[in-house]
Amino acid sequence: xxxxxxxxxxxxxxxxVATFVLASLWLxxxxxxLALVLGRRSLRRLRTAxxxxxRAVAWxxxxxxxVGVALAAMWVALVLSV
Amino acid sequence: xEHVAEFRAILSxxxxxxxxxxxxxxREHDAGRTPDPQHGRWRRRALxxxxxxxxxxxxxxxxxxxxxHTTKAYAIPSSAMEPTLHCARPAPGCEAGTMDRVLVLxxxxxxxxxxxxxxxxxxxxxxSKCGAGGTFTKRLVGLPGETVTERNGLIxxxxxxxxxxxVEHRYEGPxxxxxxxxxxxxxxxxxxxxxxxxxxxxxxxxxxxxGPIVARYWPLDRIGSP
Numbered sequence: 282x283x284x285x286x287x288x289x290x291x292x293x294x295x296x297x298v299a300t301f302v303l304a305s306l307w308l309x310x311x312x313x314x315l316a317l318v319l320g321r322r323s324l325r326r327l328r329t330a331x332x333x334x335x336r337a338v339a340w341x342x343x344x345x346x347x348v349g350v351a352l353a354a355m356w357v358a359l360v361l362s363v
Numbered sequence: 364x365e366h367v368a369e370f371r372a373i374l375s376x377x378x379x380x381x382x383x384x385x386x387x388x389x390r391e392h393d394a395g396r397t398p399d400p401q402h403g404r405w406r407r408r409a410l411x412x413x414x415x416x417x418x419x420x421x422x423x424x425x426x427x428x429x430x431x432h433t434t435k436a437y438a439i440p441s442s443a444m445e446p447t448l449h450c451a452r453p454a455p456g457c458e459a460g461t462m463d464r465v466l467v468l469x470x471x472x473x474x475x476x477x478x479x480x481x482x483x484x485x486x487x488x489x490x491s492k493c494g495a496g497g498t499f500t501k502r503l504v505g506l507p508g509e510t511v512t513e514r515n516g517l518i519x520x521x522x523x524x525x526x527x528x529x530v531e532h533r534y535e536g537p538x539x540x541x542x543x544x545x546x547x548x549x550x551x552x553x554x555x556x557x558x559x560x561x562x563x564x565x566x567x568x569x570x571x572x573x574g575p576i577v578a579r580y581w582p583l584d585r586i587g588s589p
Binding site: 362 | 410411414415418419421422423425426429430433434466468471577578588
């Protein structure tokens, strides 16, 4: 009996990475909004493409993006108050 | 590789995630048994949670650093801006038990206007004449090119009186007049007798101004525009 430690060929979903990067950059909330859109598409793709990985990256990006949208809303309120 | 492809197909049919499988699952297959699709599930979930926590922290830290470049928080340690901005007792002249905390907008940068409460890097003269330097908070009163006059505690700009409803304590000393050079601003504390400001150490260059205070966020019962 042979013991294998193998996994199929895989690659990281660039949409998940883009989600994470855009959410981290914030870009006054624009990055956060784009990250939410890309994150949703990424998760959908990750469900159907077995060779893609990055679910945690996508979810981390979406989490940071949600906080970013809230901060952006506060920032807009501050700008309008000046 | 044929072996792996076959195993992959079995996993796929059994409903398991075909992206990852363990050596135990392969051993099951080699022994002629159908691999348990639940095997390794908790390990994969734990890996997901750990990766999610780490990445969320990293991304959050990066984002907060970026946010910090647009808005910045400050505390009010002195009574120079009383009663508009409170410092905390027992410091002299303070009217509150808790010092106010404020938010300064650093971006978008805009031309300061009269009446703004601004945070700025104090000129070196402040340290020698007031005994304190660093970052100050004052109200912007005189614009570039104007002449500011203080007489009987009342301020006038180019000879016209300035209405200042925010000033409760006025300075009753001798009259004086100052000219504001181009590219600089004349700033005063609302607590005139207690404030060491442009009357003492001169004007503030535009480049020294961090930004206007846009909100008071602490204590909670004082949230709002100062």
